[in-house]
Amino acid sequence: MNAVIEKPIAATNAAPSERALIPFVSVDNMMRLVHRVGLETMLKELAEVIEGNFRRWESFDKTARIPAHSAEGVIELMPTADGDTYGFKYVNGHPRNMRAGLQTVTAFGLLADMHTGYPVMLSEMTMLTALRTAAMSAMAARHLAPKGSKVMAVIGNGAQSEFQAVAFKAILGIEEVRLWDIDPKATEKCARNLRGTGLRVVHCATAEEAIQGAQIITTATADKKLATILTDNMVGAGVHLNAVGGDSPGKTELAKEILLRSDIFVEFPPQTRIEGEIQQLDPDHPVTELWEVVAGRKPGRTGEAQITLFDSVGFAIEDFSALTYVRAKAKETGLYDLLDMIADPDDPRDLFGMLMRAK
Amino acid sequence: MNAVIEKPIAATNAAPSERALIPFVSVDNMMRLVHRVGLETMLKELAEVIEGNFRRWESFDKTARIPAHSAEGVIELMPTADGDTYGFKYVNGHPRNMRAGLQTVTAFGLLADMHTGYPVMLSEMTMLTALRTAAMSAMAARHLAPKGSKVMAVIGNGAQSEFQAVAFKAILGIEEVRLWDIDPKATEKCARNLRGTGLRVVHCATAEEAIQGAQIITTATADKKLATILTDNMVGAGVHLNAVGGDSPGKTELAKEILLRSDIFVEFPPQTRIEGEIQQLDPDHPVTELWEVVAGRKPGRTGEAQITLFDSVGFAIEDFSALTYVRAKAKETGLYDLLDMIADPDDPRDLFGMLMRAK
CATH class of the missing domain: 3.30.1780.10 (ornithine cyclodeaminase, domain 1)
Structure with missing residues (x-):
């Protein structure tokens, strides 16, 4: 045909x-x-x-x-x-x-x-949404992640995970992905799919293990609830958080304490305040619109110890x-x-x- | 195939x-x-x-x-x-x-x-929109038009006109349609299409002529401007107005004075106040929601001299x-x-x- x-x-x-x-x-x-x-x-x-x-x-x-x-x-x-x-x-x-x-x-x-x-x-x-979400995350990370990032943790190994891994390899030069999911079968599936992509793939037994040595932490879980995939003590200085899974009211992934220690970058604030991780914060908590960073009007990453957070919800x-x-x-x-x-x-x-x- | x-x-x-x-x-x-x-x-x-x-x-x-x-x-x-x-x-x-x-x-x-x-x-x-708009108009008229209406004026003989004519025949028993359009070719097209439907079709030279003897006046014009298809003195007591063409901000068909003499029925007020004929009126001008009439909670037509207006904009x-x-x-x-x-x-x-x- x-x-x-x-x-x-x-x-x-x-x-x-x-x-x-x-x-x-x-x-x-x-x-x-x-x-x-x-x-x-x-x-x-x-x-x-x-x-x-x-x-x-x-x-x-x-x-x-x-x-x-x-x-x-x-x-x-x-x-x-x-x-x-x-x-x-x-x-x-x-x-x-x-x-x-x-x-x-x-x-x-x-x-x-x-x-x-x-x-x-x-x-x-x-x-196409899986592709554009991954491309968007990697584009944001190009402005926000530590220069020369080579290792990324991928927490949540569902339908979006491989797209994220390949986009970060293609666009940022990530060499190693460290996988963890509450369901080991998801991790097996993700690892199997990433074979042959040129990425070094590490199965991890816990979220803590996954983030070891990672300059970038991607969270892409899908539960419709206020979950805490990452707790405060897990996130050290200097990392970039790419939070993909929290994307509707009542659906978040990160402990509030992490948000308070991070510089937060968002797509469209009126939408992200309702749907993103920042729904946990005061409605006037300062955030930077990513387009201003892209357009050169605001800085992205400013220091080595800074925790940057891309609170991704997806925008039209x-x-x-x-x-x-x-x-x-x-x-x-x-x-x-x-x-x-x-x-x-x-x-x-x-x-x-x-x-x-x-x- | x-x-x-x-x-x-x-x-x-x-x-x-x-x-x-x-x-x-x-x-x-x-x-x-x-x-x-x-x-x-x-x-x-x-x-x-x-x-x-x-x-x-x-x-x-x-x-x-x-x-x-x-x-x-x-x-x-x-x-x-x-x-x-x-x-x-x-x-x-x-x-x-x-x-x-x-x-x-x-x-x-x-x-x-x-x-x-x-x-x-x-x-x-x-x-399907042409069909449902006509069916909607006729359903509203069943609750609002004078009982035994037989004659309808159709002002504006564009794409919606024949659907209105046939729906009012099928659903209300209209026998005669009186056509007028600013463009005589549109009227010719409408009349030609209505041949064989069983409707008596009258070409009219003016809007005034079209509304003579009509119990129902349908306006379905499409200009994106505040137009006055019907002026105040043209509309007598006892008619039902089916205003289909005014359906977006800055797009109306009826003189404000007609609205002030009419009992107005609408689909969804928050939308009609922006898009309908009533955009010409105060935001708190009383209107009746048609669903309340259909559900038997509010009266439709209450008297012979009453002018009823269905301010149709189309609702989801x-x-x-x-x-x-x-x-x-x-x-x-x-x-x-x-x-x-x-x-x-x-x-x-x-x-x-x-x-x-x-x-």
């Missing part, structure tokens, strides 16, 4: 106009795209696109994501726009899904032309960046299908006539 | 699990569905589903839609949820599109299972209703495709392994 379906899906009666057919990047095509580009190259390029958009942060419409909570989890919409292009992501977070054999996080996203309102691409984003501009990147690559490679998603009669006022003629 | 693609779109390497394949209702399948069910039957059934959900209004999460404005128009996300099912619509409004041969309004929507966060249907909604619960209706009908008829939209590895923590095995 060809990657590109020449005949639009399910459009038979009348040929829809070009604008009515929306390029769609399926899971299968996303995976092909990653392998066509190369995983490490793609992570690097994603980090660059994200960094470029963080540099022009002020040109985006920004809003905290719009959540719908249920007992089991949350469904969120994350829109943003830069005046020319509009993008949004649909994403869920259902920590108990894993027990039912389902993904904790699934996602898809869309780009549209703001001048016409017509969608220009629909894409899977479960895979990162998804926008990932979608625009994939749109360009999909065009280049032809790795997309066409969806008959927009009704577009020849006479725009004649939607009814289009319907009647289809009889 | 069969309506149902047995082989999922673009999923070749590994068979995705059932949950990972999202039923998709294309424009073509939506049109087939309308004809399979029958246009008038579908409008009636849509009105019933919407009415049922208005009756249980309090069981829904409600939020004003989330807009992204540009010089040319607006893109909006409209989410809602009832604890079990989540739905949202993407919709744009770009009045100038028509001049470029594009639809003013295009839309698509999604339903998801709140217990897992997994999408369960993606659907075109340009056609109407789209939710339309999507759940289409989901059931698509299942019944098989009129859908399957999209490879959700990455769903056998081991949910092994997204990376799924990616690597696809190489």
Whole structure:
């Protein structure tokens, strides 16, 4: 089967106009795209696109994501726009899904032309979110982690863990990852997947062992509760904390005392104050917006003993960046299908006539 | 070509699990569905589903839609949820599109299972929005218009006009529609499309002529400005106004004086105060929520001389209703495709392994 379906899906009666057919990047095509580009190259390029958009942060419409909570989890919409292009992501977070054999996080996203309102691409984003989250973490660490970091602890060895490890290798030059998870099977899976990546992989029996000698500590656990993956005495001077798992109200990973000893960097404060580790702190606790560091307006790491914390929750501009990147690559490679998603009669006022003629 | 693609779109390497394949209702399948069910039957059934959900209004999460404005128009996300099912619509409004041969309004929507966060249907909604808007108007008029209304004026003969006419015939028993548009070609198109529907269609040379003898006046114009389609002296006692076109900030159709003489019924006040005709009034001007009328808590029409106004802007619960209706009908008829939209590895923590095995 060809990657590109020449005949639009399910459009038979009348040929829809070009604008009515929306390029769609399926899971299968996303995976092909990653392998066509190369995983490490793609992570690097994603980090660059994200960094470029963080540099022009002020040109985006920004809003905290719009959540719908249920007992089991949350469904969120994350829109943003830069005046020319509009993008949004649909994403869920259902920590108990894993027990039912389902993904904790699934996602898809869309780009549209703001001048016409017509969608220009629909894409899977479960895979893409894993890639952009890892690229984002590594981009932040490039500004915040100790220079020459070679060792990273990875606490929580679930779906995000390998992406983090490979992104930090590709973008920061990390050589060793020290893995720990409450479930040893997760660690085995992570270690197995990282074989052949060129990383030195160390299984650890405890979180304490994992952080030994690490300049960077990544936490990526998924429980929907106020957890304490790292306690105060575990975190020494000079490390960079990359806290990925705390990303919704009531879901944190770090002891409050660690936060009080750290310089905290965030994506979009109104969202992070609700969802991030800093939900444990006073609403006016000082934090630095990462885009200001990227744009050269504020310092990142300032000293050897400093503990830096990237309180990552994921922001719409990162998804926008990932979608625009994939749109360009999909065009280049032809790795997309066409969806008959927009009704577009020849006479725009004649939607009814289009319907009647289809009889 | 069969309506149902047995082989999922673009999923070749590994068979995705059932949950990972999202039923998709294309424009073509939506049109087939309308004809399979029958246009008038579908409008009636849509009105019933919407009415049922208005009756249980309090069981829904409600939020004003989330807009992204540009010089040319607006893109909006409209989410809602009832604890079990989540739905949202993407919709744009770009009045100038028509001049470029594009639809003013295009839309698509999604339903998801709140217990897992997994999408369960993606659907075109340009056609479906036209249908649900007309069904909604007629459902509201059933509670508000004079009993035995037979004549309706339709001011604005664009893409929404025929759907309104047919819905009011099917649901209220309207026999005559009196058409007027600033562009005579739009009226010609509307009249041509309504041939064979059983409606008596009268072309009118002015708005004044159109409203003669009409018990119901529908306004459905699309200019993004504060327009005055109806002036105060044009609207006599006892009519029902179905104002469909005023639906975003700075976009209204009726003279303020008419509003002050009317009893006003709205969908969701926090949204209508921003987007509806009542944006012209004080923020505390009394309005009745239509769901309270539907649920029997508040009266609809109370007297013969009363002017009732349904200040329609469209609300997420109407789209939710339309999507759940289409989901059931698509299942019944098989009129859908399957999209490879959700990455769903056998081991949910092994997204990376799924990616690597696809190489």
